[in-house]
Amino acid sequence: MSKVKVAAFSVSLDGFGAGAHQDVENPLGIRGEELHTWMFERTSNVENTGVDDDFVKKSMENIGAWIMGRNMFGPVRGPWPDAEWKGWWGQKPPYHVPVFVLTHHPRESFEMEGGTTFHFVTGGIEAALEKSEKAANGKDIRIGGGVSTIHQFLQAGCIDEMHLAFAPIFLGSGEHLFSGIDIPAMGFHQIEKFNGERATHIILKK
Amino acid sequence: MSKVKVAAFSVSLDGFGAGAHQDVENPLGIRGEELHTWMFERTSNVENTGVDDDFVKKSMENIGAWIMGRNMFGPVRGPWPDAEWKGWWGQKPPYHVPVFVLTHHPRESFEMEGGTTFHFVTGGIEAALEKSEKAANGKDIRIGGGVSTIHQFLQAGCIDEMHLAFAPIFLGSGEHLFSGIDIPAMGFHQIEKFNGERATHIILKK
Numbered sequence A, B: 001m002s003k004v005k006v007a008a009f010s011v012s013l014d015g016f017g018a019g020a021h022q023d024v025e026n027p028l029g030i031r032g033e034e035l036h037t038w039m040f041e042r043t044s045n046v047e048n049t050g051v052d053d054d055f056v057k058k059s060m061e062n063i064g065a066w067i068m069g070r071n072m073f074g075p076v077r078g079p080w081p082d083a084e085w086k087g088w089w090g091q092k093p094p095y096h097v098p099v100f101v102l103t104h105h106p107r108e109s110f111e112m113e114g115g116t117t118f119h120f121v122t123g124g125i126e127a128a129l130e131k132s133e134k135a136a137n138g139k140d141i142r143i144g145g146g147v148s149t150i151h152q153f154l155q156a157g158c159i160d161e162m163h164l165a166f167a168p169i170f171l172g173s174g175e176h177l178f179s180g181i182d183i184p185a186m187g188f189h190q191i192e193k194f195n196g197e198r199a200t201h202i203i204l205k206k
Helices: A032-040 A051-059 A124-136 A147-155 B032-040 B051-059 B124-136 B147-155
Strands: A004-012 A016-018 A063-069 A098-102 A117-121 A140-145 A161-167 A190-195 A200-205 B004-012 B016-018 B063-069 B098-102 B117-121 B140-145 B161-167 B190-195 B200-205
Touching: A004 A032, A004 A051, A004 A147, A016 A032, A016 A147, A032 A051, A032 A161, A051 A161, A051 A190, A051 A200, A063 A124, A063 A147, A098 A124, A117 A124, A124 A140, A124 A147, A140 A147, B004 B032, B004 B051, B004 B147, B016 B032, B016 B147, B032 B051, B032 B161, B051 B161, B051 B190, B051 B200, B063 B124, B063 B147, B098 B124, B117 B124, B124 B140, B124 B147, B140 B147
Parallel strands: A004 A140, A004 A161, A063 A098, A063 A140, A098 A117, B004 B140, B004 B161, B063 B098, B063 B140, B098 B117
Antiparallel strands: A004 A016, A161 A200, A190 A200, B004 B016, B161 B200, B190 B200
């Protein structure tokens, strides 16, 4: 059966999953890019092996579908003016499976290179889960983010497992992952911790 | 000159410096004791060496005076009914220097075994700083906690350095260190990170 999981989701030490003032120039808000340094600054050895690298690889394994909030997909707000915006990731997005984007405004699905198809779901998280389960065909469903999307799925009790990567930075403002939710009260009690080269990895299971 | 610092202050991964419902049975609130497991579960080698142990030792070096909030000193609220409560730490508290306790209610100083003297300061953080500077005699002043005391000193711009120990637990509720304050806006920009055996250590400097 499909597991629903958050993987390689980066937060600052003060708990922010994105910086303030997200826009087209700062997709992750001010200093938000630094949250992901641990993913992109590869370790020095040529094979790119290490705790952080292993977590990046693992986060992409056995994923049959993604779900993401509209703000993770792009900076366009309100009704879609046209079909021009196709995501932050160029012609060949790194998903390679169906991606379901939560939005209040209908839009036609479209396919990109490398096997990624973006679908737009106006029926909320339940509809997105139902569609992604079909698409995933037994593989796992990854909730990409951002923070408010993760909150919605957490509050609905739908997330089976979370892998959070704590980056050693302080943002001071932005989208806070731990505000307004009580992770232990949601039944996440199994905690594993791994010290990476550039981030501290936490696995939360029910 | 004396530095004013926070050292070995434990927070949960979701940013809480104490659990909810602090009282005489739970000085650190529900599950708050787990924040300090990293300090008390010594490493297995006989010499007690390791990253965590080194940070514990370092946190006690060159301290000439402590300042703490009243709730860190004890569970008594309101005017002191008598002089019976002498702190959580028994006859020989682990401070061995003057300790200044912030309170709205005057109380006589008293001395304990091992060189610890408790003084009660009703003039707020400025008065406590002035008195502790004299007492420290050039050594450093350590702000013990709890969260609201640290917030007051941070907001007044008085803290030179902070060492936070992130314990790999989620509390979900309690006293949140990062709510309502913006650490980068306060000028803390130098960040060092050390992976301990049981906690992740962060040093913040201006």
